[in-house]
Each structure stands twice: as C-alpha cells, then as structure tokens.
Amino acid sequence: MTAAAPELAIETRQLTKTFGRQTVVNNLDLAVPRGSVFGFLGPNGSGKTTTIRMLLGLASATSGEVRVLGQELPQQLPGVLPRVGALIEGPGFYPFLSGSANLIRLDSADRFASPATRRKRVADALERVGLTHAAGKKVKAYSLGMKQRLGIANALLTPRELIVLDEPTNGLDPQGTREVRHLVRSLTDQGTTVFVSSHLLAEIEQMCTHAAVMRAGNLVAQGSLDELRQTGQTRIRLVTPDAQLALGVLAGLGLAADVEAPPERGGASADPQLIAPLPEEVAAEQIVEALVANGVRVRGFTVAGSTLEDLFVALTGEGFDVAQ
C-alpha cells in the first residue's frame, strides 16, 4: 500500500471484524478512488455499518489494515477525522437542543474548527439542507426526515475531503431523496469523495460512479458502475408471434432462449417474447438475419446489458432473508 495509496480515499486490506464467533466483516478489500461517489451496497445486516464504524475508528478491526485519506488507522485517527464528515446509522442529536445548537455543540467538539466562523458555518450548513426555517426549533419537534437532513448538515460543517453517508435517504420523502442526490453531486464538484451506503440499488445507480456490493460480510463485487454492468451477461429480447420457429433458429445459433408470455394488455406487443443470453462470438445482426431468412416475423429486437438490479439480485439473493 504505498504507490497507489494517495489516489485512494479509502483502502482496506483483509479487513475482518468478528463479534464472538460471528464474523460480521470478512477479509474486506475496499478501494475507493478519490473524487468518486462510491456506493456501498448490500442488504440489511450484510456488514455495511460495521465496516463504516471501522473506517471511522468507532470500532476496532479484528484483523486487517485500513487507510483513510492515505493515513493508517487507527494510529492516525486524530489527524484523519477532522477531514472526514459522517452520517452514521441515522442521526443522533440532543432532543432538548435546537437544530443549530446541536450543530454548534458538535462543531465545538472539533478542535480544528474555528470558533470565529462557527455560527456562519452552521447557518450555511443548515441552508444547504433546507433547514434554515427550523434552525431554532428543538430537535424533538423534528420529523425523521428533518433529523436526517440535520445529520447531513453536520457532515458539511467544515470542508471535508471525504464524506461518509450511511443510508442518507432513510426517512426522506421522494423530494428529499432527490435533494440528497443533488447535494452529493455538488459535493463531488468540489472534489470531495463521497462514500454512500444503501440497501437500495436505485439510489446507488442514480448518484454513484463506483460501487461495491456486500453480502453476509463478504465483498462480492467492486468497481465503476460500467465495470459492474459488464460483469453481467448481455441478453437479447425478441418479440415475435412465431415463438416456436424462432426457438429453433436461435438454438441453431447456440442461444438457449426462454419464452415469456405476452403482456396482458393487447396491442402490437401482444406477442410472446424470447429472452436469451448473447454469447460473445455471435453478433446481434447475425441473429436477426438468420431469423428473417427462416421466416420468423421479427416485431421487436433489442440487445441489453444486464441491469445492475439483475446483478444485485444475483449477488445478494432476492427476498427478505437477512444474511446470516
């Protein structure tokens, strides 16, 4: 970890955390490039928050190495943390203090933050998350979404090189979710690296440049979104009334197709659909040519890379079974 280190905002090697006999994070090798919006994806209970706690020095690693902003943890923790803003597993505030008093309190805890600019920075951070109108209101009167925004404002109190947001859109309405996406983009414009965890793929897909997928404490995929998409199988989708005939033609080319019943609603698309993985050695135009030559009426033909959702489901499983 020497030469490549400065380009990475977060780097872990064989990071492992066990609680008793249970391994919560297992040999994690994260590499978060500087300047990226990095999505940390995984179902509930897959070890995301535990990993984040280790990245911030809240929990110690059982084994393995962590470097954040080029500094070794936990040794360099006091020098690293002032450069990192974080929202960890939901907001935590004093209910009997106002929103701005809470931020002033947390800012005064940071010895690098200037007391002279404190009130201005707090007001600016509240403005950025749209809480100016509620700045003087006690936090116990805040809705969950407002607390979430206040938590994000806390991460923005001073200019940071790295911002860690654990499930930032929890409790936010669709409008608030859009605003968070917008905010994250504006942060990267200033060169900040943003590390966002989520169990929602759509959220990651819309705001991230890179992603890693966790499952049961293991890292199962990592890379830029494009790289991740390419790991999935490219598929063709054919709409035709001559399903049986088409199946034969496709089989001749070495494609194993599934027939999907036509959609309920009628119209032009009331034809069966055939879906088949596309092998690399077969060109898409070749298939169409063969189909037409064999008298298959082609009413629709698309080639699609697999969506991230397919990948996510393939990697982490479907449904509600919480990873053990």
Place this chain on the structure above:
Amino acid sequence: MSPSNSGVASVASGAAAAAARPRAGWSFLASELVLLFRRRRTWVLLATLAAIPVLVAVAVRLSTARAPGSGRGPAFLDQITQNGLFVSVVALTICVPLFLPLAVGVVAGDTIAGEAGAGTLRYLLVAPVGRIRLLLVKFAAAIAFCLAATVVITAAGALIGAALFPVGPVVLLSGDTIGVPDSIVRALLIAGYVTVSLAGLTAIGLFVSTLTDAPVGAMAATVVVSIVAQVLDSLPQLDWLHPYLFTHYWLGFADLLRQPVEFSSFSSNALLQLAYVLIFGSLAIGRFTSKDILS
C-alpha cells in the same frame, strides 16, 4: 437543499485547516457546561437540593415557636435558632448521605452512557473528540455540577436562615466565637470539602457510565455503590476497611468548625478522593479507549 457553494471553501483549504495546529479545545468544555446547566433535569436536581435547607429552616422555625431545642436531630440543629447561618451546615449534613449522591449519580452516570443512549456519542467521537479528552471534559463538568450542588445548598441555607432566624456571631465546636464574615468563609470551606468528597463518587460514576449504553442503569449503579459504601462504613466489624471507603470522611467537615481550623480530615479526605479519581479514572480510560462504539 440547495447545492449552492455558499460558505463552503475548497477542499484544499480544508486540508490546510486540518494541517494547522489544533486549538486547546476549551470551547468543547464550555459547550459541555452549557449543555449540562441548560438541561431542565439539572435545574430540577439543583432546585430539589435547594429545597432541603428551606424545609429544614421552616420546620425548625415552626417547632421552636412551641418547644425549645431538645438536642435531637442532626448535628448543629439546635444552633439554627441562635444563628441562621447554621442552616447551611445542617442542610449539608442531611444531603451528604443520600440526596447529594443521588444527584451526583444522575449526572456522573449519564456522562458517557447518556451520550451513547442518545446516539450522540458516535458523532462526538468522529467530530472528533479524542476518547480521553471526552472523559476529561465529562469529568470536569460533573465536578462542576458537584460544586454547583453544594454551593446551591449552602447559599439557599444561608438565605433562608438569614430570613427566618437572627444572624450574628457563631459559636464554634471549640467554644470560640467568630463573626459573620468569618462564618461565611467557613461555610464556603465546607462547601469545598463536600465537593471534594464527591469527586471519588463522580469518578466511579464515570467509569460505570463507560460500561453501558443505558444511562438509567449507570445512574442507579452509582447511587447503589454510594449507599453500599456507607453501609460498610457503619459496620464495626469492618473497621480495617473504613479508611479506604470513599464515604468515610463525608461527614468530617465538622472539623472546619473548630478554632483554629482543623485541616487533617480535609487532607485525608482529599487524598482518599484523589486515589479514587486516579483508580476509577484509569479504569474508565482503559475501558473507554478500547471499546467498540456500537450505539
């Protein structure tokens, strides 16, 4: 959430700021004190403590109207009628065994566990506040509360005493008589003595508070410890143990009412409390610095 750049300098200047020398961090201690003394709970505790000398003074005033002092009740109770300034001393004597440990238990037990329970501990630590620094600031604030509590009792006692009884020269335990200004100095010395007496319990509360995320549990445990220590202190079979109990000198402030002032129990008490602070402070640091913060 407007993504405007207003008020946000570039990341480069953030890095420069981080490279700068950190401040001494007094503003965090100030923030801690403001937080503690702005809480309604703190005010309720202090008001309750202030009510005790008032109750004592009123009760004595009403009963002496009918019968003169009988010699029963807490030490110095009879002196109240001759000199109202003694209300402070009587009130402290009443508060030291239970009411003050209760109040201190609430504040000291809440130090770390309260932050953990509210979910604010993780944000303080990544702000960042070093863990040892957090313990020191929490301990200092809790000691400030001990001082405030004893001063409140002393002041409330002096005020109500002056209102209901004559104020004049005070006859000390040694038989000497001192004037009003000197007796105020003695009252403040006693408040100082009681504050020092509570330092050991505060350190114990701080340590207990690092063991749990449930503040109420830490508060209760701290109060129970103080009661157990007093019970042990009252068992003659455990004579050998008594000088090591942090409650042993709690009521020793009577020595400050002699002429000349007898400081030996003050210094024994201070040494004992210092030992407790060092031991339980170290335990708290050892525990807290190695703990995974999962709250």
